[in-house]
Amino acid sequence: MKNHEIAYILYEIANMLEIKGENFFKIRAYRNAAHEIENLAIDIQKLVNQNALKEIDGVGEAISGKIYEILEKGTCRYYEELKAEVPRGLVDMLKIPGLGAKRIKVIYDNLKIASIEELEKAANSKQLQTLPGIGVKTEQSIIRGIQMIKGRAGRYLLSTALSIAQDMVTRLSSLPSVEKAQIAGSLRRKKEMVGDIDLLVVSNSHQQVTESFLKFPEIREVIAKGSTKTSVILELGIQVDLRVVKPESFSAALLHFTGSKEHNTKLRSLALRKGLRLNEYGIINLDDGEIIYPQSEKEIYKELGMPYIIPEIREDTGEVEAAMKDSLPNSVNLKDIKGDLHVHSNWSDGVSSIEEIALYAKKLGYEYIAITDHSKSLKIARGLDEEKLKRQLELIYELNKKIDGIKILSGIEVDILSNNLLDFNDDILEQLDVVVASIHTGFKQERDKITGRIIRACENPNVDIIAHPTGRLLGRRAPYDVDMELVLQACAQTNTILEINSSPDRLDINDKLARKAKALGLKMSINTDAHVAERLNDIKYGVWVARRGWLEKDDVINTLPFECLLKELNSK
Ligand SMILES: [Zn+2]
Ligand SMILES: [Zn+2]
Incomplete structure (x- = not known):
């Protein structure tokens, strides 16, 4: 069992508990554990061997017991019981944006609707609007939500598809009949979402490779088996196309x-x-x-x-x-990145201490790292108030004296409030090395309003970077209604930097916007928005966005050496 397979089962348990209306904390515990395991840098079996399962954040007694069981049997009793109890279609309905477990339950209890198809029919024939707690507006938004997930049917995050594909490539490469195995397709082009996985194998024995491949335990269904191509569907639902070619044609x-x-x-x-x-x-x-x-x-x-x-x-x-014309971009590389300018510590909603983050950044070979915790209004993320921020600055000052070989920059992710103001006054922002401004509330505001908020933030001389500018969550939340053309112009006029957020489910701004921004002469910063030190490794996803957006080293400010970076940040 691989990490992502275990994570999948834990997510499914969380979803089914949600449908059942179970305790919020219990549901969140399963989701957190799944998320941590999905993003674990090492094979979970190794942790089990070292008896260190509980070192994973969020994995306590109950969940670790289930993980042992899953590793041993491929599933666990709790999961099987839930599957027998909760209709599959109800879990699928959770994927519809804006439709939560409570409403799904109301719909199921009243109309016995247990699939997305039935739900769509009922919504189109106006049956839902008569149910308690569901009006015309909700019914309309359910219809839109269903259309949205239909449009992205079978789309997977780059990070998910990549970890599955890399794992398969490793196993294929170790087969005696295989000379070489390699990822191809949109996954090799690093598109933000991919529909399937294309694998290419070099071998003189097509049959042997295919036979071994079809024994992979994660395969649910074989959909095609030809003389050059084999197509399968994995348990997770993603399609894999395997092509075996002769060495000379590779x-x-x-x-x-x-x-x-x-x-x-x-x-x-x-x-x-x-x-x-x-x-x-x-x-x-x-x-x-x-x-x-x-x-x-x-x-x-x-x-x-x-x-x-x-x-x-x-x-x-x-x-x-x-x-x-020999005018291709000299594309930015991962090794060009000299630091990360958007990172959360355990002072707000992050997990790692500032020292752990700094040491991890040093290990990555960075010259600098900025600590940008949330600001006071974001209570749910334990945002810092002025007093706490002051104490954090003192600590950063001390740590900079103590730790060699990496510079810790002070910073904040300051909230752009719904009323256009920033969450801190200028006299506070002035004291920080890096000010990242972003929107976390009022997502549903009208286009003019929300665009205006971001433009106002650009106009503030203390704001260096606009973080995750469109607010999208891939496959889960559409961007808020922002006019990015106007935002790009505002950034250009005010010398404000745009972020390429590397979190695999954000990738915000995307490749197309990055290319537009470059055309306007804007500078960008590739940041991870990591909430735990290991996630600083997500930077590669942002670099891929930048490369897809034709960016070069000079377009990205965190490729600058420390002194030049400071100059750039102070130039606004
Ligand atoms: Zn944020
Ligand atoms: Zn953040």
């Missing part, structure tokens, strides 16, 4: 199955003009029918008269044209 196949389709189409038509046919096996010279087997993707691009194009930008949005 590079051509990798390019082909990485896509995008549009990128490939453009390459193929360019090839034709040179008298070449490009396919997943190699490059065929149309004059003499001879086939070339390129040794690398780079060689294929060279054959077509252009430099290598990184997978992240193979979307046919001008990259081929840029390559032909």
